[in-house]
Amino acid sequence: MSDVHGKGLSVVVPVKGRVPQLRRLLESLREAATACQEPVEVLVVDDSEPADAQAHRDNCAELRARYLRGPRHVGAKRNEGVRAAAHDLILFIDSDCLATPQLLQRHTKTLRDAGEGVGAVAGPTFVQGVQNAVFRVMARSKLLNSAFEWPAQASRVGWATTSNLAVRRDAFEAVGGFAPRPLTVVGGEDVDLGLRLTAAGHGIVCDADAVVVHDKSSIEHLGTVCRRLVTYGRSGQWLLDVHPHRGRPKLNRVSTLAATAVAGGVTAPVSGGAGLLLLPAVAAVLLAVDTKERLGDDAPTVRALAESVACAGLDWCFDLGEFIAAWQLGRPDRLFTGFGWTDDPAFVWDREPANRYGG
Template sequence: MPVQAVSDRIRPGITVVVPVKGRVELTRRLLESLEKSAVRCPEPAEVVVVDDSNSPEAAEHQESCRRHGARYVGGPAHVGAKRNLGARLARHDLLCFVDSDCRAAPELLSQHVQALRGAPSEVAAVAGPALLAQEGQTAISRIMNRSWLLNGHHEDPLHHERMTCAGTSNLAVRRDAFEAVGGFPEDSPHPLGGEDIDFGLRLTGRGHITACDPEAVVTHDATSTDSVRAVCRRLMNYGRSEQWLCLVHRQRRRFRLNPVSVLALTGLASLSGPRSTRGRRALAVPAVAGVLLGARTIPLLHGERSARALADSVACALLECFFDLGAVVGAVEHRRPDLLFAGFEMPDDSAYRRADDRS
């Protein structure tokens, strides 16, 4: 659905759009931090919260919005549709997207405004880093700090001059460029995951640039990775979303040795043939699993040699298998068996690393 302004009287300033479902206390903390950041902003700033929580939580969100001067609107379940709705309701010509489990630094909005106002016209967006909060971490969130699959590009704006696509936990965009590319997708089969990558690729595809500002900082709360259940749910969803990205951006689809697919085929092969050999063939399953686990664990060590680092890396590798399971589920959902051994190739932003980060 095209994203169009509800009014032609768009004024200079910045509108922060926050998609929400649940997370009452986290959202309250974000709104409090944005209220403080707005005071330091050199231009008018507003916050629009788009929520699809149930009735008790929705009422709490409305109260938080009243307390901190934000606008509240009920919205759809799809996070892309929420962001698009917030953009349509925005009063200003700059848009800023921040996730509800983040907190804004006092200078966040002023940094985004100054970066976009001072940039050439081809710079349509500015990405800031989302630094993982150190307080309140559990053993699981500490372990999953090693996972690129979960943390992805969150800290890349610290090290890059620009990016092909950036996460929407901390992204400011010129409104005219946002509308020109149609905003975020609303037709993806999963309410969360992949919509920020798709948006970034379409923005870049139109000749726009997403610059990075290491001073425009938000802090990403650890609660989204504080339990095994939360980690598995997120990774499953990301795996399913990757298969949608493979279909939408076919040029970035590549062969990937999905461990879950490999183990499934190994198990099926062990069951075939004469019964007398099935027991020996079944030994291939744990052998293959061990090789695959080792191959995934080694990069997660990051060169560390301690027993704790090894244990954390093995645990992280095991949990990351839920991403592979999600990819298999996605292939089945799309009725595309060819996706069982396919993955999405993320853009290579290495050419845009800052000089002081290059070895």
């Protein structure tokens, strides 16, 4: 295909399964395209099983999206979509999201109006407000969905989630696109891309009005939440491999409990078994400290305390992911090292977010 790409916006959507969710997204993108003053195309890159793949093909044909078969890793799917794209601006959005009516027009206008040194625009992603118990618990977390909302709280960021990120194609290609095979199938590739864009002088500005709505299914079940947090923790250790200068000392709760368990077992024979009490004692202290942090300024009602305790425990899944990946990558020296997610001047906050990684 030609190396010359026309003026317009190509929307790239990676997917596996999620047939109803993707159809809803395609419908929302079709509506948003009518408000955009530039040409728009939508590319779906899929590695679903045959039945779901056929459903995606049918929906793409009906809703005028291009269907592509792609690899397993999400970053590699997005790279495939960009290679096939016709336009000079690219919008990345996730298959379990919905575009708001002005999304495409906001991104194209903001990118066109941005000066030199801007390579991307990040918009906020707001999770649908289902008020079940899991939602209330995770609303207290600084790990699960906080990065989604940073573009509504900052004027510039050093990286942004690719649930809602528009990039100049030339900037994307200049830094080599997404890492095709990170440690996890999904997770961390968006952080890595943003950091490389920023380091290369292609800054990321924010447009608080370029809004995406995230499907509630990602936080409806505890099992889904735990898996996501473990994945995020594992991706943090991979990010330390590719951005080692961003390592920061961290009190990893799981590493602390593992070290305490070993120490308790070693001292138990000479302490008359008292060493075995170390683990529950340390766990209780850590849980109490984390619960207080998540309770914040709320009155300590039974429900607020229960939600804060549950949130603290669930957030330890992130630490579990870091713990697992440190061993998986052969880096036990990083059991007490975390990734510096936002502690650099590339993040310019209009208002300090309530929930910020590492904060």
